[in-house]
Each structure stands twice: as structure tokens, then as C-alpha cells.
Amino acid sequence: MNDSNYIRIFDTTLRDGEQSPGATLTSAEKLEIARTLARLGVDVMEAGFPAASPDDLRAVQTIAQEVGNMAGPSGEPPIICGLARAHKGDIDKAWEAVQYAARPRIHTFLATSPVHMKYKLQMDPEEVVDQVREMVAYAKQYCDDIEFSPEDAGRSDPEFLYLVLGEAIKAGATTLNIPDTVGYTTPDEFGGLIAGIIEHTPGIEKAIVSVHCHDDLGLATANTLAGLRAGARQAEVTMNGIGERAGNTSLEEIAMAIKTRAAHIGLTTGIETTLITRASRMVSNYTGMPVQPNKAIVGANAFAHEAGIHQDGMLKNEETYEIMRPETVGLTHSELVLGKHSGRHALRMRLEELGYVVEGEELKTIFARFKEVADKKKSIADADLEALMTDQMYQTDKMYQLDGLQVTSGTMGLPTAAVRLIGPDGVLHTKAVVGKGPVDAVFKAIDAVVGMPVTLHEYVVRAVTEGIDAIGEVTVRVEAEDEEMKKRKSPQTGKVRRWMFGGYGADTDIIVASAHAYLSALNNSLAARERMATAD
Ligand code: KIV
Numbered sequence: 001m002n003d004s005n006y007i008r009i010f011d012t013t014l015r016d017g018e019q020s021p022g023a024t025l026t027s028a029e030k031l032e033i034a035r036t037l038a039r040l041g042v043d044v045m046e047a048g049f050p051a052a053s054p055d056d057l058r059a060v061q062t063i064a065q066e067v068g069n070m071a072g073p074s075g076e077p078p079i080i081c082g083l084a085r086a087h088k089g090d091i092d093k094a095w096e097a098v099q100y101a102a103r104p105r106i107h108t109f110l111a112t113s114p115v116h117m118k119y120k121l122q123m124d125p126e127e128v129v130d131q132v133r134e135m136v137a138y139a140k141q142y143c144d145d146i147e148f149s150p151e152d153a154g155r156s157d158p159e160f161l162y163l164v165l166g167e168a169i170k171a172g173a174t175t176l177n178i179p180d181t182v183g184y185t186t187p188d189e190f191g192g193l194i195a196g197i198i199e200h201t202p203g204i205e206k207a208i209v210s211v212h213c214h215d216d217l218g219l220a221t222a223n224t225l226a227g228l229r230a231g232a233r234q235a236e237v238t239m240n241g242i243g244e245r246a247g248n249t250s251l252e253e254i255a256m257a258i259k260t261r262a263a264h265i266g267l268t269t270g271i272e273t274t275l276i277t278r279a280s281r282m283v284s285n286y287t288g289m290p291v292q293p294n295k296a297i298v299g300a301n302a303f304a305h306e307a308g309i310h311q312d313g314m315l316k317n318e319e320t321y322e323i324m325r326p327e328t329v330g331l332t333h334s335e336l337v338l339g340k341h342s343g344r345h346a347l348r349m350r351l352e353e354l355g356y357v358v359e360g361e362e363l364k365t366i367f368a369r370f371k372e373v374a375d376k377k378k379s380i381a382d383a384d385l386e387a388l389m390t391d392q393m394y395q396t397d398k399m400y401q402l403d404g405l406q407v408t409s410g411t412m413g414l415p416t417a418a419v420r421l422i423g424p425d426g427v428l429h430t431k432a433v434v435g436k437g438p439v440d441a442v443f444k445a446i447d448a449v450v451g452m453p454v455t456l457h458e459y460v461v462r463a464v465t466e467g468i469d470a471i472g473e474v475t476v477r478v479e480a481e482d483e484e485m486k487k488r489k490s491p492q493t494g495k496v497r498r499w500m501f502g503g504y505g506a507d508t509d510i511i512v513a514s515a516h517a518y519l520s521a522l523n524n525s526l527a528a529r530e531r532m533a534t535a536d
């Protein structure tokens with residue numbers, strides 16, 4: 001893309017986003033999200049951190065093979081990028097994973113701030129410069145497209161950055177990413193930092209400058225825009241702004257700010273904005289991280305008008321209180337698509353339009369679920385289909401599956417749940433348990449069968465569409481309390497980490513949806529425990 005005002009969107013939902021506590025994704029979920037991001041038109045996709053585990057490496061490899069050779073809206077496949085610390089071992093693994101993409105990239109990083117160099121790396125600035133030079137050159141043997149990030153650039157000495165970045169360019173870096181790793185800077189400072197880098201770094205005209213901002217002070221989007229206006233031409237973002245701690249700059253905010261304020265900002269992106277809502281829902285469902293209702297662009301209230309004065313204005317002219325049309329981000333008012341007379345073919349076609357390719361057994365199962373719901377609910381909207389697809393994805397090929405559930409509750413007796421689960425051995429397990437309420441009783445009964453120790457941190461119920469017959473969507477987040485898992489250290493931080501897992505369920509009966517969600521979170525925990533044991 002030669003247009004000098006074109007901003008490359010570098011999506012790191014599957015890497016920095018997946019580092020959010022509790023956002024652990026399975027390989028199948030990562031692949032689905034990657035396909036959606038490619039359709040959305042991201043220019044670069046950071047598919048993961050291959051050195052983190054053999055599982056992460058395989059997930060990036062699959063994305064490189066499948067999505068890295070799939071044309072996006074521009075006609076070209078997205079660049080598939082793998083993250084690597086500035087170590088040979090990490091760089092080898094990143095290449096092992098991304099090499100199958102039509103357009104592979106290795107992204108390597110080393111910290112440059114005084115506090116990181118002194119305490120974390122225990123290296124002198126000269127040693128840091130040497131290692132950057134050597135490791136960028138090492139990565140360049142594999143691949144032409146090399147990105148280098150001076151970690152914690154926001155708190156680094158600008159003069160030192162000019163030197164390090166100049167050396168990285170000499171060694172072959174083609175993109176220089178400037179991270180505000182801890183979300184410390186303000187827009188004027190960050191814009192000034194980027195302007196200074198563009199003015200003073202030797203050889204900078206040969207590289208693309210990129211920005212990567214964290215949201216610790218709620219300034220990530222403002223800082224990113226300031227960096228772009230100062231001359232950066234790549235923005236690193238995540239869907240729904242998920243990421244380490246308070247998260248990253250959100251893709252939807254940057255894409256829509258650039259589009260809505262085009263005349264003022266004077267930049268463009270290749271994002272197909274009508275797919276934003278769908279991508280946001282998929283990421284929220286798969287990560288188990290609900291989007292706050294007042295979140296810009298993708299929150300449930302982002303286009304809702306409550307106050308009488310606002311409603312009156314809207315009826316007279318939408319421009320009174322609406323700066324973007326909801327359709328621009330793919331928000332259609334519960335578009336009715338299918339009903340109980342729709343056949344398998346119509347369902348398959350509609351799912352395909354929504355981005356899900358379903359055949360054979362999978363189609364049979366989803367069609368049966370669809371008919372079940374269509375019998376209870378007059379019409380099925382796109383959001384219902386998305387909920388059913390996500391639920392199916394969470395329930396398929398899992399260790400334990402829900403085979404039956406019965407609950408009694410109310411004011412006349414003790415809330416009791418009986419569950420029947422099919423175990424990994426194919427054997428039926430039945431348990432009945434009394435709880436504090438119906439959901440508590442169901443979760444306790446499932447616990448009694450599965451036996452995976454967890455703490456429930458979050459339980460959220462949401463109606464997918466309006467109306468009494470709506471499908472209920474449940475997301476949960478659990479923390480694995482398994483003693484062996486709790487001893488594991490994160491390869492990124494070297495510290496013991498918390499193992500958080502998300503789960504999702506959707507059904508017209510919210511107790512059934514809750515059981516699906518909880519069971520899928522336990523299945524994800526069990527699968528992670530098994531992978532760790534086999535990796536040893
Ligand atoms: O925030 C950060 O510094 C990062 C780097 C790896 C780019 O995520």
C-alpha cells in the first residue's frame with residue numbers, strides 16, 4: 001500500500017489480547033478469530049508467542065497455514081507475525097511457526113527503559129544495543145519482514161531510543177514499533193516521542209514506525225492517534241481493547257475514529273467496519289470477557305438513546321445525537337433471518353454469510369439445535385445463530401459433555417440439581433446435589449463429577465436479543481486451583497501465573513446455558529492441565 005496516509009492495522013488480539021488474565025483461548029478458537037480478523041481486513045495479525053509453549057507454536061503454525069494464505073478484503077492475505085524475545089531460541093520458534101504464511105513476519109523485542117534494563121534484564125545499555133543488533137540480524141536470516149520493539153519505550157531515554165532503533169534498522173528491521181508498555185505517557189508526550197524518533201533516528205526513512213499503547217490511564221486510543229498524527233503508519237490494537245492489565249488500544253476505536261473524523265484526521269485504514277460488531281462478539285464470547293455496556297463502538301449502549309430529549313432529537317434528525325450510523329459497525333436491529341420453517345440449506349447459507357463454514361456432522365448438530373430453538377422462539381436473528389455456533393464450539397470434542405440436567409428451585413424447598421455427564425471414557429456419570437440456589441446446585445453437581453478444583457471469579461448472564469423468548473448467553477471465568485498448575489511460571493514474565501479459563505454457554509434456558517458455560521470452563525482447565533503434563 002503506497003498511500004502515505006494509509007495506516008496498517010496490526011492486530012494483536014491473539015497475542016497481547018490473550019495475555020489478559022482469564023482470556024486463554026483454545027487453538028480452535030484462535031483459528032476462528034484469526035479467520036474473522038482476516039475478513040475484517042487487518043493488515044498484520046500477531047498470531048501468538050510461539051516460544052511460550054508447544055501448543056502456542058502449533059496454533060500460530062495453523063493460522064499461518066490457513067489464514068496466512070487466505071485473501072482479505074484487499075485481495076492479499078494478512079501478514080502473519082510471531083512474537084519472540086531477543087533470543088535465538090525464541091526467534092527459531094517464531095520462524096518455525098510463521099514460515100508457512102505467504103507473508104511471514106518475526107517481531108522481536110528487548111527493553112530499553114532504565115528500570116527494565118537495570119532490574120529485569122540486568123544489562124548495561126551497551127549490552128542491550130549489542131543484543132538488538134545481533135538478534136535482529138539473526139531473525140533477518142530467516143525472513144525479510146522484521147519488526148523490532150524497544151519494550152517500555154514510553155519510559156526510555158529518547159536519545160538512547162534513536163541509537164537502538166538506528167542499529168535495529170542497520171541490522172535489517174523493517175518496522176519499528178514504539179510501545180508505551182505500561183500506559184504511562186500522555187498524548188502530547190507520546191506524539192512528541194514519535195516525532196522525535198522520526199526526526200532523529202538514522203535510516204528511519206527505510207522503516208515503518210508503529211505505535212503500541214496500553215490503557216493504564218485510559219489514554220491508549222488518544223496516544224495512538226497522537227502517534228499516527230506525528231507520522232507513525234502502523235497501529236497495534238486488539239479487538240475490544242483486551243490485553244495485559246487495563247488492555248491495549250482497541251481496534252474498533254481507532255478504525256472508527258479514523259473513519260468518522262476522516263476530514264480532520266486525514267488518514268485511512270483497510271478495515272471493513274461493518275464486520276466490527278461480529279468480530280467483537282466473537283472475541284468476547286471466546287475469551288469469556290464481556291464488553292462493558294458503555295464501551296465505545298461495541299458496548300450494548302453505544303447506540304442506545306435513553307433520555308427523552310435525545311429520543312425526540314433522534315426522531316427529528318439522527319444527526320442530532322448520532323455521529324456514526326450503527327450499520328457502519330455492522331449493528332443491524334436484531335435482523336430477523338430464519339424461522340422454524342427454514343431448512344438445513346438456508347441455515348448453512350446464512351451461517352456462511354456470517355463467516356462460519358459448517359458441513360457434515362457439525363451442520364447436523366447445529367441444525368438440530370436451531371430447530372429446538374426455533375420451536376420455542378418465533379424468529380432467529382443473526383445474534384442467535386452466533387450464540388448457538390459459539391455454544392456448539394465450546395461443547396464439541398470436550399472431555400465432559402452435558403447429557404441431561406434437571407433442577408428444582410423456588411420458595412418451597414431446597415434448590416437441587418441432578419446432572420448427567422458423558423465423561424472422556426464415554427461413561428455416563430450422574431450426580432444430584434443441593435445448593436444455595438439453582439445455579440450453585442448445578443455447578444456443585446458438575447464439580448462432583450469432574451473433580452477439577454477451580455474458583456469461580458465471574459458469572460455473567462445476558463440476553464442475546466430482546467423479548468421473553470430470547471436466548472440467554474452465559475460467560476464464566478474460573479481460576480484453576482490445581483497445585484501443579486499453580487507452580488508453573490509464565491515464559492514472558494518468569495513469575496508464577498494464575499491460570500484463568502473462560503467458558504461460554506447459550507440456550508433458551510439460562511440454567512442449561514450456565515451448565516454449558518461452567519462445564520466448558522472446566523474442560524478448558526482440564527485440557528490445559530493435560531497439555532502441561534504431556535509437555536513435561
Ligand atoms: O507492551 C509491550 O511492550 C509489548 C511488546 C512485546 C511490543 O507488548
Ligand code: ZN
Nearest residue numbers: 016179181212
Ligand atoms: Zn503490549
